[in-house]
Amino acid sequence: MASISGKPPFKETNRVIVKSETFASIDDSVNKPIETAPFKTPLWWWIGFFMAASLLGVYLVTITMLITKGIGIFGNNQPVAWGFPIINFVWWIGIGHAGTLISAALLLFRQPWRTSINRAAEAMTIFAVVCAGLYPILHLGRPWVFYWLAPYPNTFGLFPQFRSPLDWDLFAISTYASVSILFWYIGLVPDFATLRDRARNTFMQWFYSLLSLGWNGSAKAWQRYMRAYLILAALSFPLVLSVHSTIAMDFAVGQLPGWNNTIMPPYFVAGAVFAGFAMVNILAIPLRKAFGLERLITYRHIDNSSKLMLATGMIVVYGYAVELFMAWYSGVEFERYMAFNRVLGTDHGWAFALLIFCNLIAIQPLWSKRVRQNMTMVFIISIIVSIGMWLERYVIVVVTLTKDFLPGSWGDYVATFWDYSMYLGSFGLFFTLWFLFIRLLPSIATSEMKELQHHDSHHGSDYYEEQRAEEFSKKGLPV
């Protein structure tokens, strides 16, 4: 574990930043791990990277197999024409949402606590979108012609069929990916300049100066930077709502019982943010320990994201309740049976029971501040939530498709080895990118942290902060 010398012994805090932090200490704690010579890279990083890269290898083998043999290597069938790949697609894209919410929405709402985790969250968004975006392409029967979904001039004289939600997906995901990458990159520019300026060898200097786009730190540069950043934040914010709504349309536009529900878009968005914050916790809790970033990513951050997780989780559960109620209230046999089959069906009822445990019961301890302040508990709950949200998509995609209108065409679904290997493999892709990110790029936005530190030290704590500190110390919680 990278240690930072010359620092007083560390005490966990609930402040957004430790009071004793200075510009230099922020720069040091974030950039030191990046500047470390390759051979001094900590062992844990190598282990993690190796494991991730191995899984990436599994992913590549699966893709090779898929392209060679076809979709038949998966468990998909008639009637369950969509299986793991679509579940994983929705799951990954959902995870990305917390990143955008943190970086864009909370920026616009002027929530200073977002600062230390927004960079990592944005990176998570982009990597999750990469993982998600590959699924719909790979799960095509003929992935090599995926670009037929795009409107481009061609000699066939053909155009996409814009009534299809799958075509909306194409636009939703590509917009989301491009805006997220831009936003992320713009935010990185001043930090790249810092790294360039701190560089001790020519390669690093060359590498980071290329990335920093000639940043000179002038007031004019800052002014334009801030404007661009805010504009992009404003552009990203609606995406939080629109992208997953569009994904939800894939189901809501379909006329299957269990899919054809108007509640799908808002409930999908809530689910996405829910799963996203769980993932933020899963990534941030080990990261702050491993890189010694506890001063910058404090209990306050984890506490807040857990609260958001609880809130959105309860919205999702409300969605389940409404779905079941509407199925009954509609009086439609197909809907009623679908609800019955999801909850009590002999084949897949277990998935619903487990899902209720994960998404409803397991998050209830988060009402307690002590639980939210317990990193281990939050980490475990976040993992359970991630599983729960995967199961939710399993119920929506697979269980719905097994039993639709005509009992004569009902079927079943059993995932194959390749289904699992592709899912695990996508973790390989995600974590390979993640490990490269934390090793090569500043995982905390130093320029913004310095701004926060400046604000914190010059304008002092506000009244609310003092109240909170008092209350926390009474309970014996870190101040």
Next chain:
Amino acid sequence: MSIDISKIRTTLASQQGKAYWRSLDELADTQEFRHFMAEEFPNQAAPLESSLNRRDFMKLLGASLALAGLTSCVRPVKISEKIVPYVKAPEQIIPGKPLFFATALTQGGYGVGLLAESHQGRPTKVEGNPDHPASLGATDATTQATVLSLYDPDRSQETLKQGQSQNWSDFVANLQGAFANLANGEGLYILTENVTSPTLAQQLNELATEFPATKWHQYDTMHADNAYRGAELAFGETAHTLYDFSKADVIVSLGADFLGEGPNKVRYSKDFARRRKVLSAEDEMNRLYLLETSPSITSPVADHKLSLNSAKIAAFASSLAKELGLGAAALDTEHEAFIAALVEDLKAHQGSSLIIAGEGQAPEVHALAHAMNAELGNVGSTVIYTEAVDANPMHHGDSIRGLVEAINAGSVQVLLMVGGNPVYNAPADLKFAEALANVPFSAHLSLYYDETSVLTTWHIPQTHYLETWSDARAFDGTVSISQPLIAPFYGGKSAHEFLAAVLGDAEASSYDIVRQYWKNQVSGNFDGFWQQVVYKGVLDGTAAPAKTLGLTEALPAIEASEAGMVLNFKFDPNIQDGQHANNGWLQEIPKPITKIVWDNGAYVSLKDAESLKLSNGDLIQLTADETTITAPVWVLPGQAEGAITLSLGFGRESAGKVGNGVGVNAYLLRQGTNLWNTPIEVKKVSGHHKLVTTQYHHDYEGTTERRHIVRHGTLEEFKAHPEHPEFVHPVEHPESDLYDVFEYDSYAWGMVIDMSVCTGCNACVTACQSENNIPIVGKHQVEVGREMHWIRVDTYYGGNPDNPEFYMQPINCMHCEQAPCEPVCPVGATVHDTEGLNVMVYNRCVGTRYCSNNCPYKVRRYNFLQFAELTTNATELSLAQNPDVTVRSRGVMEKCSYCVQRIQQAYISSENEGRSMVDGDVVTACQSACPMEAIVFGDINNPDSAVAKNKASKLNYALLEELNTRPRTTYLAKLTNPNSALAGEESGVHS
């Protein structure tokens, strides 16, 4: 390098159709050539190293020449015999336009007339010949699939002597050698299947003349031995019995699956269904009382049904005969009310009723049925006795028994077997295989190198019926001459050529033999006669003349038999007696009712399963006379208590790559003289065998019923509310739409499926498979739910699970006017045309499968893997493909197109003739095959079309109409015609 010229000549002499070779080296098969080939085509040459013969090698090489070198891609060039197209003269061959030729195949020896579709010399599809009395234009599932067998690479392709490759001339020489020491043919035995062919019969007679001591035995598994013996019991002489369902109002089947089994089933289906089709409340229906041991193809159209084992059916027959006033014992005490009502109904329909005994019933039951029909005055109207149609009527079971006895007595010197596979399917106690080993010289002419061929001294490959000239008599005696569509694809000899060789003319061709026979039969202008008969496929006026028979005085008594588990044998509805076991289409068709594929299960009743603690896939040991086999269990609603049914035809060892080792061989337990039922000991053993089905949910009760998918009622209910029968529209769904509905102002294609007559026989499924190049996927892929059939028959069970009613619902693409699949396709690969077809653009499909998810009928089929053969790995089977239909690649969605290629053909023809299409111009593959005429297709904009009239019926309803999809395929609610006197009786029919 030297070339052996004489070897070349021999090689060429042994060629049948092939006129291509690339060098003399190739013909001589020299070392140098082999070496050259190994260098040039290493992959193809590899099998050569592993001692494959030349012929196989040529086949492999054929692939590298893009099949151009294959013998029969083109119209046979060597053949100089003239064959006659059905519709158009041969000089009109236009690439892309198929020709149709009348021909015939035999089932159990009896001819069934066909029209075979030929594309540039390649037969790709068969249709029924509308002029043929056993077809009337329809076919069954098995017949449809015979096209695939023609190209089957596993077919026998060379003359073999104890497994060693030989020439035909070697065989002829050996045969003559074997004959040399037979005086008068003493010791010469011929075993054939059932023979009706006049030419073949003539040849056999010639043989008997030449060698007077020759013995001719027949063994055909499909031969109706019990009916034969029953007629002997009833009349003291043999009788050939025909039924006329067109005159029958009340039908009682004593265990007869007359719509699903027997050589005349297609004709019977046509006649039966035409008396059952109801469009308006004025129409009348026949009534069927069905007694059966195991659910069959006939079950779904029964009005009253009893599930009884054969002993109880016999007891029932006896009681029924008694109640009808015949001197029989009242053995059935359980169904007194049923019998009383039945008797009343029968007596009310004197002369228009019909009692049929199934082949699985004892001869005594057949005799009783004859007596009852006579009593009811049905003889001459619904029952017709004719002169024999078989060339040599005999009891086949006795015949083969006699043959084995002769072998065991050492009197058989030469045994010539023309077709058949007795080693596999003769009664097991005869131990035919062991006996065969004692025959000094045996030869077997057969389509496959099968279980029997392996054990004979000589095996001669036989020609497929589409490769040879022959003739056959239909079940009613009508003669048809069958013509070949293609030169023998894998070489081989026909039965005529084989017998000619026995008679001393080894070079005779079937064409000459058959033609010569008929030349001797007709006087006057023979060429004109020949032209006409071959063209039409039927020789009019040759039906067997009716015969008057007198019943013998005494009625045979039925003996009451004690209870005990009985094993009941049955032909598989698809592969029949096993002769089609290597046909992938037939193996993969879901069996009627159970929907099992690629297997045979032991059908066990619910009650027996309960007491024996059995569930699907459990293994049971079946022991009869110290022979034991192990079979997987399938618990089947409607199976009679105390009877286990196992289909024949499985467990083949030498069927070919497809059929070997599929299922269990039930013939092993088929012993003695009662070949259809045997007392059995049942023991559950450990282990499990997965029986794969295509439908998991059959229960009609509960959610299925509330979905109003199957709508059914009785004729009486319909007559009570002729304008608005409530059972057709249990819930009103007013049509409303936010948008304007598209006006279809030219043709508007639509289909109506009559559930009242659908039996689930699968003729439509196979016809569709053949017409539309639908690949098979194998057992495992079906297990995971990836079967590709474009039309399926959903089966639901309603009522009492011990004796349910079966609802058959064929489902193909509904061609919804507002198709849910269309708006969700991101690339517009599935779109609507102006005539209302939902068309699939394979080239545009990227394979998102969203269309399938959104299809409420789940009719779309997806190529999850490369199921169709690619050109790079194509076998000869790909030659059976219809060139009018695209072969779909992996990753592409497909579905029923309403046979759009046929619509286009009809469109082009009508445009050329300057007219618009009329009703009947377009007949879909499923429609033309359907023996029950349950499928009607046509232009719904034309009020005079049959489909428009069907749609106007008050019984017409759209499946899932509440979804507003406006499907073009609609259904006629299922009607039954139960006897009101039996209301409330437990008779397996919803009332």
